[in-house]
Amino acid sequence: MKRAIFVFTAAFLASATNAETVAELHEKELNAIDANNDGFLSKDEFDAFSDYAFQAMDEDKNGTLGQAEAKPFLDIKQFQNVDRNKDSFISRSEYDAQMNEDFGAADQNGNGQLD
Numbered sequence: 001m002k003r004a005i006f007v008f009t010a011a012f013l014a015s016a017t018n019a020e021t022v023a024e025l026h027e028k029e030l031n032a033i034d035a036n037n038d039g040f041l042s043k044d045e046f047d048a049f050s051d052y053a054f055q056a057m058d059e060d061k062n063g064t065l066g067q068a069e070a071k072p073f074l075d076i077k078q079f080q081n082v083d084r085n086k087d088s089f090i091s092r093s094e095y096d097a098q099m100n101e102d103f104g105a106a107d108q109n110g111n112g113q114l115d
Contacts, residue, residue, distance in 0.1 A: 041114040043103060050099045054092060064089040 033049040034041055055061075059069050066089055070079050082090050082098045106114050 039115070043107075043112050046099075046103050046114065050096070054095055064091050065095065 030041065031037070033045060035045050035048070036042075054065070057065055057069055057073065060066075067076075067079060070090060074082070079090065080086070082094055084094050084097070085091075103114070
């Protein structure tokens with residue numbers, strides 16, 4: 001599950017600069033977060049996983065992701081794109097905003113789920 005967290009989160013956060021989508025993720029990682037096993041990721045499933053991923057990455061449990069915490073998942077350019085206020089930390093609100101934007105971009109047909 002930890003590998004799935006990092007692959008999935010990195011792909012979504014990286015999409016801020018790399019335009020990666022859910023389609024590029026491995027089926028195994030998607031299945032790990034498809035809570036009801038229907039083959040789709042609902043917004044609720046995505047949000048639950050996103051919350052879990054943030055908490056797992058926030059090693060010092062201070063509510064932000066520093067560059068050292070994010071380094072395994074994001075390069076410096078990607079980190080800077082998510083760090084919207086440029087304080088060298090990704091706050092929970094910055095993370096959530098990016099993840100919501102990425103979900104919206106990946107939900108190409110606007111049906112509230114990723115398929």
